[in-house]
Amino acid sequence: MDAKQISIYVSDIIEDIKNNGDEAVFKYLKKFDNVDLSKKGYRVSQKVIDDAAKRIPKQLKNVIKSSYSNILAYHKYERSQIKKRWNYVKNGLKIGQFYRPVESVGLYVPGGRFPYPSTVIMTAVPAMAAGVKRIVMVTPPKNMNDAVLFSAKLCGIKEIYCIGGVMAVGALAYGTKTLKKVDMIVGPGNAYVNEAKKQVFGRVGIDSLAGPTEVAIIADKDVPTDYVVADVMAQVEHDPLAKTYLLCESAKKMSEIEKLLPKEALKQLRTELCSLNKAVDIVNNIAPEHLELLVKNYQILLKNVRNAGAVFVGYQTPTASGDYWAGPSHVLPTNGSAKFSSGLSVMTFLKRSAYIEMNKNNKKAYKTIADFAQAENMQYHKKSAEVRYLIPSFFSKCKERTVDI
Numbered sequence: 001m002d003a004k005q006i007s008i009y010v011s012d013i014i015e016d017i018k019n020n021g022d023e024a025v026f027k028y029l030k031k032f033d034n035v036d037l038s039k040k041g042y043r044v045s046q047k048v049i050d051d052a053a054k055r056i057p058k059q060l061k062n063v064i065k066s067s068y069s070n071i072l073a074y075h076k077y078e079r080s081q082i083k084k085r086w087n088y089v090k091n092g093l094k095i096g097q098f099y100r101p102v103e104s105v106g107l108y109v110p111g112g113r114f115p116y117p118s119t120v121i122m123t124a125v126p127a128m129a130a131g132v133k134r135i136v137m138v139t140p141p142k143n144m145n146d147a148v149l150f151s152a153k154l155c156g157i158k159e160i161y162c163i164g165g166v167m168a169v170g171a172l173a174y175g176t177k178t179l180k181k182v183d184m185i186v187g188p189g190n191a192y193v194n195e196a197k198k199q200v201f202g203r204v205g206i207d208s209l210a211g212p213t214e215v216a217i218i219a220d221k222d223v224p225t226d227y228v229v230a231d232v233m234a235q236v237e238h239d240p241l242a243k244t245y246l247l248c249e250s251a252k253k254m255s256e257i258e259k260l261l262p263k264e265a266l267k268q269l270r271t272e273l274c275s276l277n278k279a280v281d282i283v284n285n286i287a288p289e290h291l292e293l294l295v296k297n298y299q300i301l302l303k304n305v306r307n308a309g310a311v312f313v314g315y316q317t318p319t320a321s322g323d324y325w326a327g328p329s330h331v332l333p334t335n336g337s338a339k340f341s342s343g344l345s346v347m348t349f350l351k352r353s354a355y356i357e358m359n360k361n362n363k364k365a366y367k368t369i370a371d372f373a374q375a376e377n378m379q380y381h382k383k384s385a386e387v388r389y390l391i392p393s394f395f396s397k398c399k400e401r402t403v404d405i
């Protein structure tokens with residue numbers, strides 16, 4: 001399907017969910033995921049979540065907890081760096097800004113090809129740190145395994161629904177009898193999921209468009225060949241649509257790397273033999289989700305990086321460190337959208353409101369406002385300023401309407 005066909009296809013499914021709610025959800029669960037949940041329903045009970053948490057091996061529990069604690073610490077720190085509110089007073093006018101969290105959020109945790117317990121944490125923790133009250137998680141039935149449910153429990157998520165793909169996005173945006181609508185949908189997914197997020201934007205908020213994953217690797221002549229091969233393969237294994245770019249200053253190194261990559265992986269790799277400085281220019285144009293600077297002297301290169309979802313610096317930092325453990329969310333903008341958007345973070349879930357408080361003594365300001373309104377021929381805008389200093393009884397005296405409102 002090309003992009004236009006996907007768009008029509010997705011819009012038909014969303015329309016069906018909007019009009020037929022749960023009935024349509026059950027139909028698509030059967031069609032795309034081959035499960036019949038019409039009797040049991042698709043909300044996951046607390047018992048199922050608790051049982052999964054009991055079953056999971058201790059060692060895996062500790063792995064997940066270790067990541068959770070890094071990711072939580074990072075986002076709490078980020079929250080502490082955001083000024084909750086600020087204002088200043090000038091000529092009797094008080095102006096500023098304050099932040100409030102989005103009230104309800106749907107986390108899309110992908111689960112077509114792989115289970116993604118890491119994505120549960122990478123989406124839930126920034127939302128928690130921002131103070132979102134209602135956090136809902138959706139994930140396809142195929143990969144809703146114990147690790148996914150345990151991760152959700154660890155993050156305190158109580159509302160979990162066993163649905164994925166377009167119908168999950170439709171249900172989160174329009175609501176069904178089972179699932180109450182949310183205000184914002186975040187999280188990565190395949191091409192259908194991203195198209196669905198695009199189409200519901202406006203009715204609900206969305207984060208960035210995080211689609212098939214990608215990495216650009218800038219490699220110098222001395223990088224250990226195995227590091228590059230492993231990092232390319234780590235992207236390719238996600239998805240046949242995953243993209244990898246290798247920009248290397250040495251023809252010898254490039255050929256060593258290419259020799260070790262399987263044929264199938266080479267189909268998903270674009271290479272460029274160029275200087276390290278030129279490589280940064282090319283990467284800025286690609287705006288990749290992940291950028292690895294596998295070079296010894298990365299400082300100067302780093303200064304020139306303008307467009308990348310996350311930058312992994314030095315030989316010792318694989319993209320997988322950010323996927324699972326380091327701290328920042330691995331939900332990052334793909335397909336060039338790092339030129340204008342950022343990865344998931346506490347900021348994603350905070351809305352800014354402006355604060356304005358006037359003082360009745362500032363007559364000059366009211367006069368300016370009234371004069372500006374006059375320039376736009378907006379009589380009631382003008383009056384709303386004038387009434388505060390010139391003619392306080394305007395509305396009580398005026399019976400006649402001068403403008404049809």
Ligand SMILES: NC(=O)c1ccc[n+]([C@@H]2O[C@H](COP(=O)([O-])OP(=O)(O)OC[C@H]3O[C@@H](n4cnc5c(N)ncnc54)[C@H](O)[C@@H]3O)[C@@H](O)[C@H]2O)c1
Binds near residue numbers: 032191213238239242
């Ligand atoms: N950028 C990021 O931050 C990030 C993080 C993790 C994963 N990812 C990406 O997320 C994607 C996950 O994709 P996935 O497919 O494994 O899981 P997914 O959950 O996005 O999609 C699976 C669902 O798609 C629906 N579906 C499948 N075929 C369909 C069809 N023909 N028509 C309509 N719906 C259909 C089904 O309901 C299925 O359950 C990958 O591309 C991966 O690279 C990105």
Ligand SMILES: N[C@H](CO)Cc1c[nH]c[nH+]1
Binds near residue numbers: 116119323
């Ligand atoms: N590389 C993916 C997108 O950043 C995240 C991920 C999860 N699990 C493994 N990898």
Ligand SMILES: [Zn+2]
Binds near residue numbers: 213234235320
């Ligand atoms: Zn990954």
